[in-house]
Amino acid sequence: MIRNALNLILPLALFAGLIWFWEWSVVHWEVPAFILPPPSAILAVFQSDGASLYGSAATTLATTLAAFALAVISGTALATLFAASRLAEAMLSPYAVILQVTPVIAIAPLIMVWVGLDNAWLAVLILAWIVAFFPVLASATAGLKAVDPNLRDLFRLYDATFWETFRRLLVPSALPYLLAGIKTAGGLALAGAVIAEFAAASGNTNGLAWRILEAGNRLQIAKMFAALVLLALIGVILYAILSVIEWLLLHRWHGTQRP
Numbered sequence: 001m002i003r004n005a006l007n008l009i010l011p012l013a014l015f016a017g018l019i020w021f022w023e024w025s026v027v028h029w030e031v032p033a034f035i036l037p038p039p040s041a042i043l044a045v046f047q048s049d050g051a052s053l054y055g056s057a058a059t060t061l062a063t064t065l066a067a068f069a070l071a072v073i074s075g076t077a078l079a080t081l082f083a084a085s086r087l088a089e090a091m092l093s094p095y096a097v098i099l100q101v102t103p104v105i106a107i108a109p110l111i112m113v114w115v116g117l118d119n120a121w122l123a124v125l126i127l128a129w130i131v132a133f134f135p136v137l138a139s140a141t142a143g144l145k146a147v148d149p150n151l152r153d154l155f156r157l158y159d160a161t162f163w164e165t166f167r168r169l170l171v172p173s174a175l176p177y178l179l180a181g182i183k184t185a186g187g188l189a190l191a192g193a194v195i196a197e198f199a200a201a202s203g204n205t206n207g208l209a210w211r212i213l214e215a216g217n218r219l220q221i222a223k224m225f226a227a228l229v230l231l232a233l234i235g236v237i238l239y240a241i242l243s244v245i246e247w248l249l250l251h252r253w254h255g256t257q258r259p
Contacts, residue, residue, distance in 0.1 A: 037222040045226040053211060053223075057230045060193055060207040063121065064234070067128035068189040072182055074129075075136025083144040083170060084162065100134035104192060108199030120205045124196040131192025132185040139181025143174025179246040186238045194231065 019039050025031070026038040033041060046053065078096070082089035104127050111123045147170055155165045197209030208227045215223035 034219050034221050037225060041222040042225045042229065045222045049223060049226075053208070053226055053230060056206055056208045056211045056227070057234065059121075059205070060190075060197070060209070060231070061234055063124055063128055063193045063196075063207065064190045064238070067125055067132055067193060068186055070125075070129045071132035071136050071185050071189060075133050075181070075185070076140050076178065079137050079140030079144060079174075080166070082141050083166070089141075096134060096137055099130060104131055104195055105199050108196060112200060120200045124193060124200055124205055124207070127196035127199065128189050128192035131195070132189035135181045135184040135188060136178070137181075139177045139184070140174055143177025144170050146177065147173045176250060179242075179249065183239065183242045183246065186242050187235055190231070190235050190238065 023038045023040060026036055078092065082093065107130075108123070108127055111126050112120070115123045115126070151169055152165070155169055160168075193207065194209045197205045197207040198213065208231055211227045212224050215221070215227065
């Protein structure tokens with residue numbers, strides 16, 4: 001109990017100390033606000049322009065969640081296909097790797113042309129999905145391949161069908177790997193959404209990346225920091241939710257989640 005309390009109190013205390021030092025050092029050394037604004041100026045932005053920032057945060061969050069859901073569904077489905085057919089894995093896995101190693105910023109103009117300039121949100125969604133897709137596929141595929149060969153032979157000995165083997169053996173074996181990949185994909189979906197919004201460079205996206213670009217062009221550095229704070233909060237909350245889901249699914253039987 002005490003240890004859990006310390007795990008919460010100590011990071012918060014360190015954060016409070018860093019904020020205080022930031023505020024003091026900026027005022028003490030008279031750092032120009034267009035270089036590094038104090039935390040009080042960033043807080044004032046939330047009071048003056050909070051509505052626009054929160055709306056942009058909702059847009060970026062919606063794109064992130066949609067891309068994340070698509071990545072989980074498509075990555076898991078393709079990994080299942082790889083587990084069922086080695087031929088399919090041999091044919092499709094190189095293209096999945098190519099999709100992963102190609103910089104998303106390089107293909108962003110092409111995606112924008114394909115979907116049309118009026119569909120900037122769809123282009124951002126596709127680009128964010130590309131970034132988040134491969135970790136789910138790789139982790140799920142690794143989990144499905146990590147099954148104990150002796151257990152697989154036991155299921156084969158009892159004439160279990162593929163779907164029985166998949167449901168009772170492959171899924172429990174792959175679940176820890178899949179959840180680890182999903183946690184990674186959650187953060188990458190957010191990063192991909194932001195990168196895609198930067199690449200789109202269009203007010204039609206109306207996400208936090210557009211607010212950062214807009215504030216940077218106007219030298220509103222405090223507003224840029226406020227947008228960054230919202231991005232960090234979204235990422236931390238998303239990671240925390242996925243960690244809780246992982247614990248709920250694994251803590252009763254998997255060793256990595258036991259005390």
